[in-house]
Amino acid sequence: MGNIITTEIDNEEFPSDYTVVDIETTGLSYCQNEIIEISAIKVKNDCIKDKFSELVKPKESICGFITHLTGITNEMVANAPNISNVLPKFRKFLSDDIILGHNVKFDINFLQHNLLHNNLTPLNNNKKDTMLLARKYCKLKSHSLKNLAKHYNINLVGHHRALNDCMITYQVYKNLKEEFLALKENL
Numbered sequence: 001m002g003n004i005i006t007t008e009i010d011n012e013e014f015p016s017d018y019t020v021v022d023i024e025t026t027g028l029s030y031c032q033n034e035i036i037e038i039s040a041i042k043v044k045n046d047c048i049k050d051k052f053s054e055l056v057k058p059k060e061s062i063c064g065f066i067t068h069l070t071g072i073t074n075e076m077v078a079n080a081p082n083i084s085n086v087l088p089k090f091r092k093f094l095s096d097d098i099i100l101g102h103n104v105k106f107d108i109n110f111l112q113h114n115l116l117h118n119n120l121t122p123l124n125n126n127k128k129d130t131m132l133l134a135r136k137y138c139k140l141k142s143h144s145l146k147n148l149a150k151h152y153n154i155n156l157v158g159h160h161r162a163l164n165d166c167m168i169t170y171q172v173y174k175n176l177k178e179e180f181l182a183l184k185e186n187l
Contacts, residue, residue, distance in 0.1 A: 013133060014177040016046045018098040022165040023107045024070045026058055030110040034058035035083055036072050038090050038111075039162035041170055042097065046177075048170070052093040053163040055080040070160045084118045091115075096125060102145045102169045104129045130173050137180060148172045 020041040027033030039053040055072065057080040067073050090111075101107050104127050115122050134143040140151060149156050149168050152175040158164030 013128070014173075014180065015098055015128065017044050018100040018128065019043065019094055020100045020166040020170045020173075021094070021104070021107055021111075022101060022162040022169065023110055024066075024072060024160065024162050025110055026060065026062055026066055028106075030113040033110075034060065035110055035114060036062060036066075036077055037070070037162040038086055039166050040090065040093055041163075041166045042093070043100075043170065046174065050093070051163065051166075052090060054086045054089065056086050057082050071158075072161070083114050087111075087115060087118055087120055091120065094123075094125065098126045098128055099123070100128045100130065100169065100173060102130045102148075102165070102172070104131075128173075130169055130176065133176055134172070137176065145169065145172065 020043065022039050023035050024037040025033050025035050035056050036058055037053070037055050040051070041048055042050040042052075055077050057077045062072060062074050062077065099108070108123060108127065112122050130148070131143050131145075134140065134148055138148075138151075140147060145165065145168055146156060146159060148154075149159075149172060152172060154168055154171045154175075156168065159168065
């Protein structure tokens, strides 16, 4: 608890019902690169209720750097559905849930760009970002998902695969929430 910044805590910052979202991409530009994996974990009353995970076949091949980073190969996505087939299933799974993610703006930008290019309704969901919550409340030098996972002793096996990163984000969020609710009780 020594790493927590003491400030007034708003319970609305820590909802109990949300969907954790993460994607893997062929690069950092939502205009030039493609989504190659979309995953989500539906959470109700702070408990995991359902999971969604799909590989996506990109138009361009996956470069060696991305394969090395994510473990996703061109062979793995060769028979995967394309983004226009995955997005409607993802939207149905997500529904109108709060989107929780780590540096969630990155994921949202890619998703919005692809939704618009596929003539689908853009996301209007409320969003929560574990990176911003950690920056607001934790005294750490780095608020990367990897650093927060290490701080909370969360297993990083499979980091940079979307479903695994959803699980890591979920666990980071649970730890943040537990610490802050305990802190609030002591104020």
